[in-house]
Amino acid sequence: MVAAGIVLAAALLPDAAMAADAGFTRFVASLWPEAQQAGVSRATFESVTAGLEPDYKLPDLLLPGRPKTGAPSQAEFVQVPADYLKEARIEALAGHGRKLLSQYGPTLRAIEQRFGVPATVVLAIWGRETDYGRYRLPYDAIRVMATQAYVGRRKDQYRTEFILAMKIIGEGAVSRQGMRSSWAGATGLTQFLPSEYYKHGVDFDGDGKIDIWNSVPDALASAAQQLVNKGWKPGVRWAYEVRAPANADCTQGRPEVTKPIGQWLREGFVPARGERLNAAELAEPASLLQPEGIYGPAFLTTKNYFVIKEYNFSDLYVLFVGHLADRITNPEPFATPWAATKQLRTADVEAMQRGLTRLGFYDDKVDGKAGMLTRAALGAYQKSARLKLDCWPSDSVLRAIEAAR
Template identity: 55%
Template sequence: MRILSRLAIALLSLSAVAGASSSVRADAAFDRWLAAQWPAAQAMGISRATFERETKGLEPDYSLPDLAIPGKPQKPGAQAEFVQTPAAYLSDKAIASYATRGRALAAQYRGQLDAIERRFGVPGSILLAIWARETSYGGAKLNYDALRVVATQAYVGRRKDEFRAEFLAALKILDEGHVRRAEMKSSWAGAMGLTQFMPTGYLKYGVDLDGDGTANIWTSVPEALAATASLLREEGWQPGKRWAYEIAVPAGFDCTEAEPAVTRPIAAWLKSGVKVADGRRIPPTAMKDPASIIMPAGPFGPVFLTPANYFALKNYNFADLYVLYVGHLADRIEDDRPFARDWQPIALVKTSDLEFMQKVLTREGLYAEKVDGKAGMKTRAALGAYQKARGLPLDCWPTQALLERMKGG
């Protein structure tokens, strides 16, 4: 705690210096923290020469989001998946444009994509869609020094232990010579390469296709996509299966059942009145597969039947809108059809209001997850349970009217 206090004082004194935001000289406390990482680095087989070379002159970047500096409020990094409506995030215009480019890339890399699918079981269209979503097919600029990012987050971030592992992994990558420091660029959160891997993920899932001893996720499209396929296979991707089906639910469907904990065989959902809405045929071999139903916009948009591959994609990025974007874009690369049902315009209640609603639901024993101000599936199911308990119209959606009802007790 004394170290952080001295850090806060140092930052306050430096704030008056013009241009000091991200180039402030590292303080003695940070230098001591760096030195204390050597035993763990040594235990991982990192050479002393690499450690000294890469940490010499290394300075924290206090301009990064998601830090925890006493006396200096930090803005958390906002993910579009959690602040945009489904209609805005899943823009048909943007997806159609990416699909056109994706078809050209699928033809360009057909041989490599086919080989990756034979090895890992993941279709090329899924991998191309992830590449598009993560870095706009490599067009997004990653301007952060990855080592500096993960060192800063490990030193004064909100998830220090997690990022300490990433810092050590980044040193390991440099020590093994997989990439030069000048080329090891990342996002503000430390994710690297064409399909955005954290350093630990790179070490675990990187794939060397050309036998040069390096999994090049930075400039080699096939090796970046192979790493992504490697991760998805590890996370349970089932070859030959779909990621989801767009469906129509029967009148009076209980929206509290639209969450991952409620699973039934696909055949059972169909028997209950669920119908496939996107024209795709469900093969007989998939009828026994367990699946859940999700309603990302409640009653105001498409509804989906989600088998195991949907949740494998969630292990790449936990946000449901991200998974829908990737899955739908993959479908559009193969067959350029929009969703069967349009996304309707909806208003999102403010984060603080949704936190209030989650606290009410928690108090009433209807919600046991994190109070985070996000309208995830668990929150929406709990809202539906609240509506059912009070005889309110059931839509499982955080409307302003429901907020006012909850404020009234």
């Protein structure tokens, strides 16, 4: 009866789905020579791929006969800052971070001494990525990476990640069942892709293996090593909150516009809480960041800001991590409250980017994300059209751009 049920169920499946799954099985089998060359044993390959099925519900896939599916809208790009950086959430994470700062004190001090990355920064990354390990990642990492390698939009990247994931399991760092991930395959307490594991992973607890899934010392040291490998500058803060002068030009808020912090202060920017900076701080190059245009807080961002941004390419992500790191040792929230109550939909931001491209103000990706370059281009258009200069994407400015010739 069971066999008859399986046959009947198979008969009811669409031919395309059955063909696709057969194709998936052949695709996985075809990877053996590459896996072998990468150091994966035959036993590991067979064990990891046994019974493996694709997950066609994942985002970012290119499936025959179906519309293209993009990556899901990340909160970093569709929420206003006040929603993404909820005070209650930040304070709750900071409170737990204080306990962990004490619990893992010797380890964190050793990490800071070896890598030059503050303990609070690696704690904040851990808190943001997996709620200090309390959040269980929802996906089977092997299934995710195999599916993305087969029908994803970034097949070549995930082909490599899938093979490296098998290698990690074969080396005994984590079990097949223990390798859980996000929908995009990031895994471990501090969310690494397998290639990042091999580039940045550190055995900090000295047990002979790099375990970013269960070993807090290994996971936090690996996060610190990744920041160092991306250019972390010891002794430099991630950013300074400032108050912008009334005549500030928000179109300067681009990564390539850098000035010594002292120069920004001479131009009228003022540390938000009146702190006095030393000579080294005043000489540090920084860029202006105004996440809500002329509304809400403003920041002078150092090189380390952009190093954290390579962990997740979002200004709000860096603000979350940086502010959480500060809050672990300083209970004060941002000096200036967030002001925006509405964020344009992704499709509207894309329309704005296309319009700004057509008018010659924007030459970057049309991705629906209102980042630093989009806001600066928007401000440049506002200046040319003699509109209010606020560098903030709104319905009224979108209408003006669409009507402009």
